[in-house]
Amino acid sequence: MTVIAAAPSLTAPPPAFTPDEALGLAERHFGRTGRLDRLTSERDLNFRLTTAAGDSFVLKIGNAAEPADVTDFQIGALLHIAARDPALPVPRVVPALDGRCSVLLPGGEVLRLLSWVDGHPMPRVPSNPALRRSLGLTAARLTRALAGFDHPAAGHELLWDIRNAARLRPFLPSVTDPRLHDLAALWLGRFDAEIAPALPGLPWQVVHADLNPFNLLTDPDGQAVTGILDFGDMVRTPRICDLAVAASYHADPARPLDTLAEVVAAWHAVLPLTAEEARLVPDLIAMRMVLTVVIAHWRAGLYPDNAPYILRNVPASGAGLAALTVAGRAAARTHIARATETRP
Structure with missing residues (x-):
């Protein structure tokens, strides 16, 4: 291809x-x-x-x-x-x-x-507990509102769709930082062996699929999400991918599991996760970070004049991926299980 x-x-x-x-x-x-x-x-x-x-x-x-x-x-x-x-x-x-x-x-x-x-671009404000909770709540409301919606184009192929992560391999050479390259390769191997086979068993629906900070607006104090933009990457995929995308940009490298759990717990209060969704969401968060790193580097090479804009999310995603990898999958699943152990 x-x-x-x-x-x-x-x-x-x-x-x-x-x-x-x-x-x-x-x-x-x-x-x-x-x-x-x-x-x-x-x-x-x-x-x-x-x-x-x-x-x-x-x-x-x-x-x-x-x-x-x-x-x-x-x-x-x-x-x-x-x-x-x-x-x-x-x-x-x-x-x-x-x-x-x-x-x-x-x-x-x-x-x-x-x-x-109206609103303030999310990248202008620091991530904080109140904002992370608002993000989880708002993202879950959006996914819930899209439930039941379908369209002939809903199944279109999108490289940014987490379920298509295996297609990133041809673009890995564009990631010239050795550590980032090796982290991406590690997670792509995990995706092929363990993550992708589990996706068909999850609840699927149409989702926004691109709740990154540049598509979100906040109030002046940066405490609440006030706007959701750019529906250009919508696709039918496991619904939990929307949560994975949103959370992936809010992993504080100093304490990635605690900060991610705040987003997940807020989502769970609106749209309860199934046991399998809760188990897989840390892996899907990591895979979104991989997509951000690899696709951005590839596209920056294609359009060097627009590289600063294309690469804008890479530093946060790269740092989050490294921190999440060091923390370990078992610890991540334990944190998420605790955050979702009480059902609404």
Whole structure:
């Protein structure tokens, strides 16, 4: 399998539209105009659109390599969440003038308009117990709200999906730090031998799959999650992968098991883990760290000009992976078992 075949949307360059062109599309299809500010993105072209009245929206021009049905999948999920848990702080779909939720552009890109979600980017605040508990609670609410949602594109193949971790092996040489490389190789071996065979027996559903700090917003004091962004990596996979992704960025290297258990316990209070989910979640947290390290290094090599953005989560994931490995799988499972021993 070539790199292109494995992940075309990760290797295709983002759409190339000038701000004036993007603003013209917003006015033509959504009847909105104002000031555009470019937002960072790996695959798509995103702008904040602020109208003269002070209203804000996100104008999204999706990568042409992304199948149109995947975009429709994301739209359907947002509509489903709005109906199931209206208080969840996620973007709302803004229909076009003709009532469509998205517009297919001549070059294959998909144009959308979403409501703006206010908050402070999570990376600007330090992880703390209150924030970790809020993260676990909010992530569980989101996964619970997505329960029962399905779509023909839900089973699409995504390299970032933890269940596909075995596909990372061709990209391991891109991790040039010997220690990180060896840690990733160690966990990929464990994945093949022990983790992957257990995944089919877990509860599966559509999940967000990318609850990393850059997709989350907090209150000014950094005590609570106030926004969830970017549903571009949604996929049908073991539901516990959403918890694994969210928790993986909050492992304090000085005490990784205690900090991870705080996120897990809060999740468990909303969406109780099965015994097998509780047993496997430390391994899946480690595998998300591996994905972050390997995929980011590979993509940074493809797009060196955007490397600082692509590599932004690697230091935390690398440190967390090392600390979790040293702590040991048995100790991690014991901590998680204690955090989930009392069912709501």
